[in-house]
Amino acid sequence: SPFLHLKPVILNLYRKVFVFWKDPSDAHVVVKPEPEQPLQNFTVCLRSFTDLTRPYGLFSHATKAQDNEILIFKPKPGEYRLYVGEEFVTFRVPETCIDWEHICASWESAMGIGEFWVNGKPLPRKGLRKGYSVSAEAVIILGQEQDSFGGGFDLYNSFTGEMTDVYMWGYGLSSGKMRAAYQSLQLPPSALGWRNLQYEIKGDVAVKPRLKDMLIV
Numbered sequence: 001s002p003f004l005h006l007k008p009v010i011l012n013l014y015r016k017v018f019v020f021w022k023d024p025s026d027a028h029v030v031v032k033p034e035p036e037q038p039l040q041n042f043t044v045c046l047r048s049f050t051d052l053t054r055p056y057g058l059f060s061h062a063t064k065a066q067d068n069e070i071l072i073f074k075p076k077p078g079e080y081r082l083y084v085g086e087e088f089v090t091f092r093v094p095e096t097c098i099d100w101e102h103i104c105a106s107w108e109s110a111m112g113i114g115e116f117w118v119n120g121k122p123l124p125r126k127g128l129r130k131g132y133s134v135s136a137e138a139v140i141i142l143g144q145e146q147d148s149f150g151g152g153f154d155l156y157n158s159f160t161g162e163m164t165d166v167y168m169w170g171y172g173l174s175s176g177k178m179r180a181a182y183q184s185l186q187l188p189p190s191a192l193g194w195r196n197l198q199y200e201i202k203g204d205v206a207v208k209p210r211l212k213d214m215l216i217v
């Protein structure tokens with residue numbers, strides 16, 4: 001597994017961002033959740049800033065069996081895809097000006113309901129993969145879409161821009177906590193957290209202080 005060679009830095013990235021500055025690129029960031037466990041429920045949140053109009057992968061959780069085990073992918077402006085266990089649902093979002101965009105995606109196996117929140121507001125819920133369990137032995141990568149375990153990137157599906165506030169929980173966040181994530185308020189303990197992120201940068205990604213005109217305090 002790529003983790004055998006992972007020498008992760010564990011850092012509080014508060015008020016910092018990853019700058020994915022090369023386009024196209026195979027650059028990415030490997031992140032490691034704690035604990036690693038099979039998931040019947042999850043929530044992933046992150047904030048991104050880009051002027052890309054081509055497709056790109058933001059959050060890619062792949063196992064040896066399935067590369068799109070959990071995937072948040074933007075095929076074009078105004079659309080996000082949430083994949084769970086190789087199936088996906090599409091969430092349509094208003095096309096906005098170039099600004100920071102905060103998203104949270106959650107899924108619960110019992111009913112197979114997926115939620116997608118953009119800038120603190122929910123979109124109509126959609127269903128997929130009822131009764132499924134997301135496998136724990138995964139590689140989680142920011143800024144690329146995996147087509148094989150830990151790799152198989154399409155350089156023209158890479159993310160270029162800035163990313164911050166990446167979190168993952170092994171349960172569905174309440175509406176109040178979804179809004180709290182958008183507002184950068186106090187959040188419950190998470191499997192992946194921006195303030196204690198276990199990560200390794202691969203390639204042309206820089207850690208920089210966030211710019212002052214960022215929307216959120």
Ligand SMILES: *[C@@H]1O[C@H](CO)[C@@H](O)[C@H](O)[C@H]1NC(C)=O
Pocket residue numbers: 040041108109110170171172
């Ligand atoms: C997943 O979420 C459902 C609904 O909130 C809950 O009933 C169930 O116990 C959760 N499963 C796990 C393993 O946490």
Ligand SMILES: [Ca+2]
Pocket residue numbers: 067068145146147148
């Ligand atoms: Ca894939």
